[in-house]
Structure formats: C-alpha cells, structure tokens
Amino acid sequence: MLYSEWVVVRTNQEYLQYVSKTLDITLPTAQVILSRGLKSIEQIYSFLNPHIDSIDPFDISGVYEAVSIIKEAIKSESKILIHGDYDADGLTATAILYDILYRKGARVFYHIPHRIEHGYGLTLNSIEVAKGLGIKLIITVDCGIRDFEAIEYASKEGIGVIITDHHEPLRIKEELVIPRALSVINPKIDDNVNYKYLAGVGVALLLAMALDREMALEYIDLVTLGTYADMVPLTYANRTLTKHGWRLIESPLRNSIKMLKNIAGINSNSLKGFHLSYCLIPRINAPGRIDDARDVVKFLISEDEAEVESLSKWINQLNTLRQKTEERIMTEIEEKLLREFNDDPVIVLWGEWHPGVVGTVASKLTDRFNRPAFVFSLHEGKAKGSARSPSGIDLQEMLNGCKDLLIRFGGHKQAAGVTLSHDNLQAFRDRLCQLARDISVEDKSILFLDAAVNLSEITEKVVEELNLLEPFGEGNREPIFGAKELTVVNLRKVGSNHLKMFLRQNGSTISAIGFDMGDAQILEGALIDAAFTPSINEWEGNKNLQLQLKALRRTQR
Structure with a gap:
C-alpha cells in the first residue's frame, strides 16, 4: 500500500530515558509503549503484566x-x-x-x-x-x-x-x-x-x-x-x-x-x-x-x-462454501464498480446476494477504498445489509442521521447491521453521502510509526520485549518502526511477488523481507526509508533477526 505521509509519534526524550531505565527495557520498546498512550510506570507495568x-x-x-x-x-x-x-x-x-x-x-x-x-x-x-x-x-x-x-x-x-x-x-x-x-x-x-x-x-x-x-x-x-x-x-x-x-x-x-x-x-x-x-x-x-x-x-x-x-x-465444509460464495459476490461487485463507481464518500451496493457474507464483503471494500461501505441483500422488498467503516468514522452517528429511512439498525462505530425498504435505498445512499461529506472523509493514507530508529538499535532483545505487548489487534496494533537512509544490498525477488534484501546503515546490516512488494520501484544500492516490524526468522534450526517490511520509499532529503 502506498502512503501519502509517514508520521512518527513524538515522545518526551527525558521521560523516554526514564521509562527505559526504570523498567529495564530498550529505548525502542519504551517508545512503542508510550506511543500507546500509557503514561505512568504503574499503567505500563499493568499493561505488560495484566492480572486476572x-x-x-x-x-x-x-x-x-x-x-x-x-x-x-x-x-x-x-x-x-x-x-x-x-x-x-x-x-x-x-x-x-x-x-x-x-x-x-x-x-x-x-x-x-x-x-x-x-x-x-x-x-x-x-x-x-x-x-x-x-x-x-x-x-x-x-x-x-x-x-x-x-x-x-x-x-x-x-x-x-x-x-x-x-x-x-x-x-x-x-x-x-x-x-x-x-x-x-x-x-x-x-x-x-x-x-x-x-x-x-x-x-x-x-x-x-x-x-x-x-x-x-x-x-x-x-x-x-x-x-x-x-x-x-x-x-x-x-x-x-x-x-x-x-x-x-x-x-x-x-x-x-x-x-x-x-x-x-x-x-x-x-x-x-x-x-x-x-x-x-x-x-x-x-x-x-x-x-x-x-x-x-x-x-x-x-x-x-x-x-x-x-x-x-x-464446519470446514461450510467455510469452503462461504469462501466460494464470497468470491462470487466480489466478482459481481468488481464488475459493478467498474461501471458505477463515482468516488462517492460512501459505497452503497445492493443485489440478490447471500445475506450471510455481505459483512465480509463490506469489510473488504472498506479496506480497499478507505471509506464506509454498505452492502445489502435484497429479499421480498427489503434490503438487509452490513456496514463497515474505517477508523474515525462513526457508523452509528451516520445511521442516526438516516433513521427515518430505516426499519432497523444497530451495532458499533465501525460495524453495523441495517434493514430498510428496497424503495428507500437510493434516498439512503444520497443521505449517507451528504452526511459523509459533512464529516469530511479523509482519503489520504497515513502510516503511523511508533518510533524512528537507527538499525543499530534493533536487536533480538527488542523482539523479545515486543512479545510482551502481544496479543496485537484492534487498539493494540503490531509495532512499526521507521528508519531513514538505508542502503539496499543483495536485492532479489522470491516466491510469487515478495522482495528479499539486506538493509545497511552505518555499519549495521539486517535481513529484510517485503511480502507482496515485488512491484516496489527500488534498485540495488538505492538509498531508501523503510517502515518495518522486527522479528526472529527461524529456518532449519537457525534463528536470525529479520525486518518485516510494511512500506518503502526513496529517501527524502
């Protein structure tokens, strides 16, 4: 994914040093913890050691x-x-x-x-x-x-x-x-x-x-x-x-x-x-x-x-059937979007689709277009559907602004279920788009980094410490670091569309892999900036430090 902007979470350097020393953790790990909004030593300790x-x-x-x-x-x-x-x-x-x-x-x-x-x-x-x-x-x-x-x-x-x-x-x-x-x-x-x-x-x-x-x-x-x-x-x-x-x-x-x-x-x-x-x-x-x-x-x-x-x-048989049903609907939607997509701030689609998979389809559309997506299944004059929304856009707030058009709705800020009359679909889409324009949907993709580091700071100890932050998921995403002015060494494409390379900076060299990054426009010997998550790669009994790349760009001076 291409990001229009990379943003680093800023931290008071004196307090960063204090947290690192007090908890006996590396500076990169301390930066990640503070970037999660944890402030006091007591809060951080409870986060690292949650007790039932x-x-x-x-x-x-x-x-x-x-x-x-x-x-x-x-x-x-x-x-x-x-x-x-x-x-x-x-x-x-x-x-x-x-x-x-x-x-x-x-x-x-x-x-x-x-x-x-x-x-x-x-x-x-x-x-x-x-x-x-x-x-x-x-x-x-x-x-x-x-x-x-x-x-x-x-x-x-x-x-x-x-x-x-x-x-x-x-x-x-x-x-x-x-x-x-x-x-x-x-x-x-x-x-x-x-x-x-x-x-x-x-x-x-x-x-x-x-x-x-x-x-x-x-x-x-x-x-x-x-x-x-x-x-x-x-x-x-x-x-x-x-x-x-x-x-x-x-x-x-x-x-x-x-x-x-x-x-x-x-x-x-x-x-x-x-x-x-x-x-x-x-x-x-x-x-x-x-x-x-x-x-x-x-x-x-x-x-x-x-x-x-x-x-x-x-269960496994039904999951296979679910996957095939979802693929068929996505194919239809891809064709529909080619004909009809007009860059509205909200995607609203309907068809005679299986109601059980419209939620996962809406989720894929939200990920792809970075805007709210509503997908409806039509049956006997009613439209029953699911909605998904990117972070920062509250679906419940939007649906409350349309409740006179709806039979039923509920859910969360980022996921909702909606039922309305088939006859109200077009008015519902128009209302949603107007509400979304008022909210001002942000189209640019920003990559938020937990810390800017030098390669020499990334060690196996950092990876071990980051494991304490797991499990990662909503509200506690996997840490992402950024490093500038890295030299690309031994660049090669592997598998179907992956990149492997070594990244070098001031005498430090670390292996890196970018999954599905085979189309990235970088060359051997180029000077780049990289966003990555450090990990330990195990292969045939050997363990090596490896950077899992999240984004690359030419170094900006």
Missing part, C-alpha cells in the same frame, strides 16, 4: 441482581434459555453461559436464531421458541439492548429476561432508554473505562465469574476467540482476558480448539493474530453465515472427541 485478579464482575451494574435471579431459578428448577447470536462473539458467549449453568445443575437450554429465517437479536419468534420449551427465564448474550418489543412480549407471557449485551443502547436526546428487563448488564451503560469495550462474550464471562469465578476462568480460551472476532479494542479488561486466553489456544486443552487448529493447519505453538483472524474465527463464523449455527455451540464445549471431529468437518 483485576477483573471484578460486580463493578458492572446489573450483575448482582442477575446472579440472585439465576440462583433462584436454579433452586426452583425453572427452565432457563440462553439466547445468543450466530457470530463468533455470540456463539462463544452462549457456549460459556450454557455450559456453566448446566454444570451448576440448572435446567438450561440455548437458542441461536437463524440469520435468514429469524434475523438478529431477541425477536418475537425467540419468545415463541421459549414458550414452546416452557422457559421461565431468558438470558440474552450479545443482543437484547434494543429489543424492546420482544422483551415486553416476554413479560406479558410470564417470562423474565436478563439482558447481557455490549452494543450501543438507545439514546433519545442524550437520555438512555433501556428495555424493562429483570436485569440489564451492558458496560456501555456504566462509566467504567476498564469494561467499556468488552465484547458480548466478555460481558457473558463476567456474569459467569459472578456465579462461579474459578469455574468461569476455564472458558477464557473461548472468551479470547469471541473477543478477537468482534474486533473490539484489546485494551483494559479485553487485554487481560485475551492475554491469558491466548496461552490456552497456543497449547489447547479444549477438544474444539485442538480440532480447529488441526483443520486450519496451525501446527506452531506460537500463536499470532492472523491465525485467529484468517484461520480459526472464519470457521466458527461460517455456519452462521451459510447455514444454522446452533451446533457450533455443541462443537465448542463437547468433550466427546468423535462428536467434535464430526462437527469440525461440517
């Missing part, structure tokens, strides 16, 4: 009441229904609460709506399912905060509802409007930054911890999968949870995770973010996109190896 004891579920409102209600339901042998969602966040959350309640002797069931037949959230159909099972208490996970009609209907039918959710609650003139449930647990309601960005599965875990802390922590691997899948910031409580759960995915005890890693071809014990993003999570999501996701919950928690193996094959 720092998480107290009773810090969130509604938890105490919910625990009392659930314990009474277990005691009275009332039937409980865990109502989830069909994506990885909702599925892992459902698995955790269902399994822990089952182990504690509850008469518990779970329900995962079908994406196409039922749609998202707690619906009137959900209440009918609960009535058919004789349910007295519904606990929602990853949904419910805006499902007023269904919760009111449940109440009339004598069914209590506990909401656990993390989506934005309804606000009218800055006033919160909350469904009249028995208890509502949503960190967006509370003013506690430690829990504000929890995924749905994180909220479910806190309720589980309040019920039985020791037992709940056995599910922290599933929390990591659901949290990473929902692309919430890996800061505060999310970092603590994923940091601890990461180890249980690297060296799994759970049958489902062992099988997922096996079918995805992940043999290494060194887990990276791309393993989750491109190998494990898409498989968990595939059934909910293409078919019925109910059996994913069974897959996640089953202790029967034969059952897990059978379900893993089913």
Whole structure:
C-alpha cells in the first residue's frame, strides 16, 4: 500500500530515558509503549503484566441482581434459555453461559436464531421458541439492548429476561432508554473505562465469574476467540482476558480448539493474530453465515472427541462454501464498480446476494477504498445489509442521521447491521453521502510509526520485549518502526511477488523481507526509508533477526 505521509509519534526524550531505565527495557520498546498512550510506570507495568485478579464482575451494574435471579431459578428448577447470536462473539458467549449453568445443575437450554429465517437479536419468534420449551427465564448474550418489543412480549407471557449485551443502547436526546428487563448488564451503560469495550462474550464471562469465578476462568480460551472476532479494542479488561486466553489456544486443552487448529493447519505453538483472524474465527463464523449455527455451540464445549471431529468437518465444509460464495459476490461487485463507481464518500451496493457474507464483503471494500461501505441483500422488498467503516468514522452517528429511512439498525462505530425498504435505498445512499461529506472523509493514507530508529538499535532483545505487548489487534496494533537512509544490498525477488534484501546503515546490516512488494520501484544500492516490524526468522534450526517490511520509499532529503 502506498502512503501519502509517514508520521512518527513524538515522545518526551527525558521521560523516554526514564521509562527505559526504570523498567529495564530498550529505548525502542519504551517508545512503542508510550506511543500507546500509557503514561505512568504503574499503567505500563499493568499493561505488560495484566492480572486476572483485576477483573471484578460486580463493578458492572446489573450483575448482582442477575446472579440472585439465576440462583433462584436454579433452586426452583425453572427452565432457563440462553439466547445468543450466530457470530463468533455470540456463539462463544452462549457456549460459556450454557455450559456453566448446566454444570451448576440448572435446567438450561440455548437458542441461536437463524440469520435468514429469524434475523438478529431477541425477536418475537425467540419468545415463541421459549414458550414452546416452557422457559421461565431468558438470558440474552450479545443482543437484547434494543429489543424492546420482544422483551415486553416476554413479560406479558410470564417470562423474565436478563439482558447481557455490549452494543450501543438507545439514546433519545442524550437520555438512555433501556428495555424493562429483570436485569440489564451492558458496560456501555456504566462509566467504567476498564469494561467499556468488552465484547458480548466478555460481558457473558463476567456474569459467569459472578456465579462461579474459578469455574468461569476455564472458558477464557473461548472468551479470547469471541473477543478477537468482534474486533473490539484489546485494551483494559479485553487485554487481560485475551492475554491469558491466548496461552490456552497456543497449547489447547479444549477438544474444539485442538480440532480447529488441526483443520486450519496451525501446527506452531506460537500463536499470532492472523491465525485467529484468517484461520480459526472464519470457521466458527461460517455456519452462521451459510447455514444454522446452533451446533457450533455443541462443537465448542463437547468433550466427546468423535462428536467434535464430526462437527469440525461440517464446519470446514461450510467455510469452503462461504469462501466460494464470497468470491462470487466480489466478482459481481468488481464488475459493478467498474461501471458505477463515482468516488462517492460512501459505497452503497445492493443485489440478490447471500445475506450471510455481505459483512465480509463490506469489510473488504472498506479496506480497499478507505471509506464506509454498505452492502445489502435484497429479499421480498427489503434490503438487509452490513456496514463497515474505517477508523474515525462513526457508523452509528451516520445511521442516526438516516433513521427515518430505516426499519432497523444497530451495532458499533465501525460495524453495523441495517434493514430498510428496497424503495428507500437510493434516498439512503444520497443521505449517507451528504452526511459523509459533512464529516469530511479523509482519503489520504497515513502510516503511523511508533518510533524512528537507527538499525543499530534493533536487536533480538527488542523482539523479545515486543512479545510482551502481544496479543496485537484492534487498539493494540503490531509495532512499526521507521528508519531513514538505508542502503539496499543483495536485492532479489522470491516466491510469487515478495522482495528479499539486506538493509545497511552505518555499519549495521539486517535481513529484510517485503511480502507482496515485488512491484516496489527500488534498485540495488538505492538509498531508501523503510517502515518495518522486527522479528526472529527461524529456518532449519537457525534463528536470525529479520525486518518485516510494511512500506518503502526513496529517501527524502
């Protein structure tokens, strides 16, 4: 990717030296830490050493009441229904609460709506399912905060509802409007930054911890999968949870995770973010996109190896089908964009496409064009779609400006679901484009560097220290350094379109590789600037320092 500007995060040099000396870390690592907005030594120490004891579920409102209600339901042998969602966040959350309640002797069931037949959230159909099972208490996970009609209907039918959710609650003139449930647990309601960005599965875990802390922590691997899948910031409580759960995915005890890693071809014990993003999570999501996701919950928690193996094959087949469906839609969209793309600040597309994959298609369009993308599936006069947005543009704010045109919408700042009448699509696109122009979408691509360094500062010790910052993801990106005036040595193209070279500066020389950079306009002996992430390359038992290149440019003097 070409960047119009490289920007280095500036830091007070005296304080940088102080942090480096106090924590006994290198200057490059200290710079990375400070670039994350961490200021005090106490904050930095907590970030590097997140402790699970720092998480107290009773810090969130509604938890105490919910625990009392659930314990009474277990005691009275009332039937409980865990109502989830069909994506990885909702599925892992459902698995955790269902399994822990089952182990504690509850008469518990779970329900995962079908994406196409039922749609998202707690619906009137959900209440009918609960009535058919004789349910007295519904606990929602990853949904419910805006499902007023269904919760009111449940109440009339004598069914209590506990909401656990993390989506934005309804606000009218800055006033919160909350469904009249028995208890509502949503960190967006509370003013506690430690829990504000929890995924749905994180909220479910806190309720589980309040019920039985020791037992709940056995599910922290599933929390990591659901949290990473929902692309919430890996800061505060999310970092603590994923940091601890990461180890249980690297060296799994759970049958489902062992099988997922096996079918995805992940043999290494060194887990990276791309393993989750491109190998494990898409498989968990595939059934909910293409078919019925109910059996994913069974897959996640089953202790029967034969059952897990059978379900893993089913999941893998659906993932293959999902990939083919997505490729077919992208081909159609590519052709459509060639004819119609007019550089609007928002991309809005619709067609008779499978509704289960429009979200991933919207994500690809946002990455490619650096602007909000809405992709809709048309069916029986309605357009149901998903939206994605680059950082800095709040989809909820934009959708609030269009709510008179919409039937339903919800989600997060960077991801949303939307339903409207087919007849309103053109007006919706026009309104969005006007709102985006008012926001002033920034088209130029800026590369933010954690630090400007000399090659001599990049050592194996730096790489070891940077490992303490993992896991990397939303809100805690992989560190990127920049170095100027490097001489290109032994330049060659390898593989399909990769560049290998050595970079030399003032007597220091380090190997470098640029994936998919084969078309870069640089020459042997040229003087360049490079943006990179340092790593250790292992090959045939040998370990060598290597720079993974993120961007190159001719040295600017």
